[in-house]
Each structure stands twice: as C-alpha cells, then as structure tokens.
Amino acid sequence: MLGIRRISTNRWWHKKKNWILFAIFLFLVFVRISKGSFYKDFYYFISKPFWPGQFQKEIILESIDQEYLIKFNLLKKDNIRLRRILSLQELSNNENISAAVISRKTGSWWRQIILNKGSKDGVEIGNVVIGPGGLLGRVKDTSLLTSSVTLITSPESKLGVWLDRIQINGLLVGLGDDYPSLIIYSKDADIKVGDFISSSPASTLLPPNIPIGIVQSIDETLKSKKTAKISLLAKPHVIDWVQILK
Amino acid sequence: MNKFFLKKLSIICFILIPIIFLWHPNWLGFLGVQPYWPLFWLLPWSMINGSINGLIFGLFLGLILDSLTVNDSFTQIPGLMFCGFLFGKIKLHSNILIGHFRYGLICSFGSFLCGTLYFLQILFRNFSDSNSLMLIPSFKNILAEVFLTGFLAPFICSQLLRIFKFSRRRFLQ
Numbered sequence: 181m182l183g184i185r186r187i188s189t190n191r192w193w194h195k196k197k198n199w200i201l202f203a204i205f206l207f208l209v210f211v212r213i214s215k216g217s218f219y220k221d222f223y224y225f226i227s228k229p230f231w232p233g234q235f236q237k238e239i240i241l242e243s244i245d246q247e248y249l250i251k252f253n254l255l256k257k258d259n260i261r262l263r264r265i266l267s268l269q270e271l272s273n274n275e276n277i278s279a280a281v282i283s284r285k286t287g288s289w290w291r292q293i294i295l296n297k298g299s300k301d302g303v304e305i306g307n308v309v310i311g312p313g314g315l316l317g318r319v320k321d322t323s324l325l326t327s328s329v330t331l332i333t334s335p336e337s338k339l340g341v342w343l344d345r346i347q348i349n350g351l352l353v354g355l356g357d358d359y360p361s362l363i364i365y366s367k368d369a370d371i372k373v374g375d376f377i378s379s380s381p382a383s384t385l386l387p388p389n390i391p392i393g394i395v396q397s398i399d400e401t402l403k404s405k406k407t408a409k410i411s412l413l414a415k416p417h418v419i420d421w422v423q424i425l426k
Numbered sequence: 427m428n429k430f431f432l433k434k435l436s437i438i439c440f441i442l443i444p445i446i447f448l449w450h451p452n453w454l455g456f457l458g459v460q461p462y463w464p465l466f467w468l469l470p471w472s473m474i475n476g477s478i479n480g481l482i483f484g485l486f487l488g489l490i491l492d493s494l495t496v497n498d499s500f501t502q503i504p505g506l507m508f509c510g511f512l513f514g515k516i517k518l519h520s521n522i523l524i525g526h527f528r529y530g531l532i533c534s535f536g537s538f539l540c541g542t543l544y545f546l547q548i549l550f551r552n553f554s555d556s557n558s559l560m561l562i563p564s565f566k567n568i569l570a571e572v573f574l575t576g577f578l579a580p581f582i583c584s585q586l587l588r589i590f591k592f593s594r595r596r597f598l599q
Contacts, residue, residue, distance in 0.1 A: 283448040287458035288567050289544055290495045294448065320496040328496045335548045335560070336497050356548070357563035358458065417458070 263388070275426040277301055282326065286417040289356050291334035293317070293416060295424070298325040303424055306385075311422045313414030314391035315379060319424065327424070331416050332392070333360050341392055342380040346370050349380055352392065352410065358417075359396065362408040369406055371398055377410060387425055435593040436471060439586065440483070443467055444490050459570035461578050462537040464491060464506060469513050469533060469579070470587035474594060477514030484510025500547045505540030512536070529583040534576030541568035 192198050211219065279295035286293075297303050299322045307319040309329045317331040330337055337354035341362065350364040364371060375395040379386040393410040400406060446463050454460065464487045472480030487510075488503030495502075516532065545564045552560065 283450065284452075285448075285450045285460075285495075287450075287455055287460055288571060289500070289541075289548070290497060292496045320498075330496045334497065335552070336499060353552075355560050355563045356567055417452070 277303060277424040277426065279303075279327070279422055279424055281420055281422060284417065286331070286333070286358075289335065291331040291337075291354065291356065291416075292320075293329045293331065293422075295327045295329060295422065296325070297424065298323050298327050300324050302426065303327045304426070308386055308390070308425045309422050310390060310425060311414040311416070311419040313412070313419075314393070315386070316414050316416055316419070316422060318385075329422075332412070333358060333416070339386065340380045340383050341377045342382075342389075343369075343371065343375055343377055345372075345375050349382070350377070352377070359409045359411060360393075362395065362410050364406045364408075365404070367404060367406065371395060371406055371408055373397060436590045439467055439589075440471075440487075443487065444494055447491060448494060454574075456574045457566060457570040459567055459574065461574040462533075462540060462571055464502075465509060465533050465536045465540070465575060466579060466582045467586065468506065468510050469529060469536070469583050470590050472510050472513035473516055473587065474590050475514070477511045480510030480512075480514035481507050482510070484508070499551050500544055502540065502544060505536075505543040508543075509536040509539060526580040526584055529579045529587075530576045533579035533583065534572045537575035538568065538572045541571050 277297055279297040279301075281293050282296045283294035285291060293309075293316070295303070295309070303319060303322050305319055305322060307327075309316045309319060315332060317329045317334070317337065319327045320330040321328040332339060332352060332354055333356070334354045335356045337352075337360070339352045341350050341352045342348075343350060343364075346369060348364060348366070348369055350362045352360050352362055354360045362371075362377065373395055377392050377395070379388060379390040379392060381388040391413050393412040396409045396411040398406065398408045443464050450460055452458075468480065468484060468487060471483055475483075484506035485503060488501065488506040491502050491506075513532065513536070516528075545568060548560065548564070
C-alpha cells in the first residue's frame with residue numbers, strides 16, 4: 181500500500197519543472213510555426229525609440245521638394261528659351277484672371293459657360309479658359325461684365341491637339357455630348373485607350389501643353405482616319421471657378 | 427401698379443424665358459439635357475393671339491436666345507417661328523383633361539421640330555467633317571429634350587394659358 185502511494189507521487193506530471201519545460205516547448209513550437217513573427221513584433225517595440233524619426237522624414241521630403249522646384253524652374257526657363265527660338269506660343273503664368281461660373285449650359289446643343297469677368301477686367305475674345313483638370317474652352321464673346329466661353333464639347337469647337345505617346349497631332353471635335361471626338365488623319369496611328377492628349381506644342385491658338393483628356397475608346401471603322409472618344413479631365417458641369425489665360 | 431403687372435403678365439413671363447434659359451437648372455435635366463423652355467411660353471401665347479403673333483414672337487424669342495448662345499453659325503429662329511405659326515392654328519379644347527395631354531404632345535412635337543432643324547444646321551455646317559460621329563449624341567439630345575418638354579408642358583402650359591387668358595380678360599375690361 182505504501183509502495184503504491186510512493187510511485188504515484190513520483191509521476192512526471194506531478195513535477196512543476198516538467199510543466200514549465202513543456203510550456204517553453206509549446207512556445208517555441210508557436211514561434212517556429214509563426215516564423216518568428218513574435219520576435220519581429222517584439223523587435224518592433226524595442227527598436228521604436230531608435231527609428232529615423234518624423235523630423236528626418238520631413239527634412240528629406242523638403243529637400244526633394246526643393247530639388248523638384250529647382251529642376252522645374254530650370255526646365256521652365258529652358259522651355260521658354262527654346263519656344264522663343266522656335267517662335268511658338270508662350271504660356272504666361274503672370275496674367276491669369278480668376279473667374280466664377282455664373283451660368284452653365286452643359287447639356288444639349290449649347291455647351292457654354294458664362295463667367296463673371298468681362299472686358300472691364302481685361303478678358304479678350306480668344307482667351308483660353310482652364311479649370312481644375314485642364315482645358316475647358318475659349319472665350320467667344322465678352323460683354324462689359326461677363327464673358328461667354330465655348331466649351332470644347334460644343335459642336336462649334338475644333339482644336340488641334342497633341343498625343344504625346346505617339347508624337348502625333350490630331351483634331352478634337354465637339355459633338356454636342358460630354359465626350360468630344362479625336363480625329364487622326366492617319367490609319368496607321370498607334371493610338372491606344374488610356375493615351376493622354378494635351379494642347380499641341382505647335383499650336384498658335386492655344387498655349388502649349390495644357391492637359392485636355394484621355395482616350396476612352398477607339399473607332400477604327402472609318403477607312404482613311406481613326407477616331408477616338410475622349411474623356412475630358414476638366415468637368416465643366418461641376419466646376420465653379422476657372423482661370424482665364426491671357 | 428398691380429393692374430399694370432396683371433396687364434403685362436405675358437410680357438413679364440416672356441422676359442423670364444432668357445433668364446431661365448441661362449439659369450439651366452441641372453436638377454431638372456434628363457441626361458444633362460433641359461426642356462426647351464421657349465415653347466412653354468410660345469404655345470399659350472400663340473393659341474390666344476393667333477398665328478401671325480406667334481410667328482412674330484417666335485422670331486423675337488429666337489433673336490434673344492441666339493444672342494445668349496455663343497454658337498454663331500446656328501440659329502433657333504426658324505424652328506421657333508415655325509412653331510409659333512403652327513401653335514396659332516390650334517384651337518382650345520373644351521375638355522380640360524384632354525387639353526392637358528394635348529399641350530404635352532404639341533410641345534413634344536414642337537421641340538422635336540426645333541431640335542431637328544438645329545441639328546440639320548449643324549450637319550450642314552460640318553458636312554465633310556464628322557457627320558457619322560454626331561448622329562448618336564444628337565439623337566440622344568433631341569429625344570431627351572422632346573421627352574422633358576412633353577413631360578413638363580401639361581403643368582406649365584395650362585397654368586400659363588390660364589394666367590394669360592385672365593390677364594387678357596382684365597385688359598379687355
């Protein structure tokens with residue numbers, strides 16, 4: 181009887197040390213299965229005070245901004261110099277006029293906006309109007325206090341545009357809906373959906389390189405030319421403030 | 427003063443047409459297209475005052491609306507003059523309910539006529555360029571305008587007709 185009792189007190193599971201070892205084993209199995217994620221997370225916390233701080237990030241971003249600004253100014257000066265050599269139209273940023281849209285006809289045949297700045301403020305017929313996103317249209321008519329702008333979606337609008345990817349000129353024609361049509365008089369032009377179009381760098385009507393839109397779909401049924409539907413970047417039916425470029 | 431306003435109510439409404447044409451309330455649009463506002467005024471006016479008056483005021487309306495739009499090459503005058511003349515030939519119907527529906531149908535027809543005449547001008551002007559491209563958006567514009575004009579005409583035209591008749595009666599007295 182005494183012997184049986186002694187054996188039972190000496191079983192391995194009665195020893196605390198064994199359970200501790202078992203727990204450590206289980207923990208190590210967990211570490212193995214989780215591929216050390218526990219360690220990595222732990223390291224995350226203990227190394228946190230020594231990370232490169234927000235301050236350092238700001239300094240680097242500021243440096244990058246300054247670098248871009250300097251590069252941008254150099255390129256702009258270069259661009260203006262080259263444009264003068266080639267006698268092309270220039271884009272002046274100094275004489276922009278901000279104007280509010282006071283009337284908007286963006287449906288049906290009449291696609292126009294009326295702005296609250298007129299000849300009194302120096303707006304002239306033929307001035308280019310841009311909004312958030314890019315080109316909206318050209319001033320067609322001015323009164324003393326207002327100016328009427330023909331949108332590029334109007335059936336009256338025809339503009340020369342530039343496809344940067346394939347370096348080709350095209351004609352952007354308003355059709356009386358929200359998507360003007362791009363006509364390229366070359367059957368072999370490698371135009372693709374997603375191509376970006378801007379005002380032509382060689383244009384005499386528009387300042388160069390104003391973003392206009394993106395090719396949405398291509399129609400290749402016509403024999404001598406390719407046409408594409410353009411989704412405009414500037415949305416005239418929601419824009420309230422615009423810039424008139426002089 | 428009040429009497430003056432009552433007498434000239436139809437002319438006051440006439441002055442409001444260009445304003446509403448410019449206002450272009452988007453919430454009232456269908457597929458971005460607005461009803462053809464001048465017809466709502468021209469129909470009751472022509473029905474009361476006859477074809478010749480309709481023709482003349484169609485011309486006046488066309489002149490004003492053309493001056494508000496920047497499309498110099500196209501004009502709304504032929505459509506509005508034709509509608510004014512046509513509306514003058516229509517006699518008032520004794521049944522009010524049928525009258526309401528008639529206004530809708532007549533205005534839809536007028537809007538279709540004006541839209542088609544305008545579209546033909548655009549087609550004629552761009553004859554060589556992009557005829558085929560313009561067809562689908564143009565049909566969409568015409569149909570949306572016809573639908574909206576026909577939908578709103580029974581509400582607006584019958585009210586305007588009632589007001590013009592009332593104003594005319596007071597004026598004749």
